[in-house]
Amino acid sequence: MSKGKTSDLFVLYTLDDEVHGINVTDVISIERIMPMTRVPNAQYFVQGVINLRGEIIPVINLKKRFGMQQTEHNDENRIIIAIVNDFQVGIMVDSVLEITNVEKDRIQRATEVVSGEYGDLIDGITEHNGSIVYFPDYPTVLGLNNI
Template sequence: MGEEKKVIVFALGAEEYGVEVEKVRTIERMQPMTRVPKAPDFVKGVINLRGVVIPIINLRSRFGLEEQAISDASRIIIVSAGEFEVGLIVDSANDVIDLDTDNIDTPPEIVGGIKAKYLDGIARVGEERLLVLLNLEQVLNRDEILQLERLGE
């Protein structure tokens, strides 16, 4: 048996994704955002969270998926990307689970329309369930991180 890895499970449509617990700062309900001029389309704005300005990204837009109306289940997952924090809008945040690293496979080239560069792997959970693990460094590439850092200033 491999190492245990704790992940937060969230959903975009019918697909389940995971991000390592260590990279998640908090999970928040949706809240009003301030739009930022000239920001990339997937950047929905910024929020002031306990005195810190945090850029908010719609993961559906980032991955080129069809946008969906915000619902009561929608959440903002605040993650740390290197030196700063960013919020990810997801359809719902469901669970925290332990994964055995032996059950994590290299991702195929494309999963649910999302390019493999955004993925860390595919985890098998039980008999039926697959979980797509995100590579946050690629979801927010270096140039975009620099651009987002400027939004927060």
């Protein structure tokens, strides 16, 4: 890496054919899909809650949140357990691709390139290995900005 450039480690994951990322410092663990308990009157994108090693954790279905087509679960699906605004949450993803360095100066503000209904849910965007990578604004996506 050249002098003056800084990078962060990100977990890259898929939702349909899109690649998204989350900073590895926010990730506690990556788990296989497990049984969930439905939560009555929860937001439409809350898939349910899981009991992970004695902790009750809400699980967010990002595909629902982003208005994507729902698909059947398979062996590649994962739940990324993360800390967002001091809350522990599970984030359902189609698959985890890799953990990789991304140079901070290559991440563009999403408002420069992403618009529309879900544009305010994306914080940054970059190119990595031939794919566009979206970095969601997780507090906004999860409705935790005002908490």
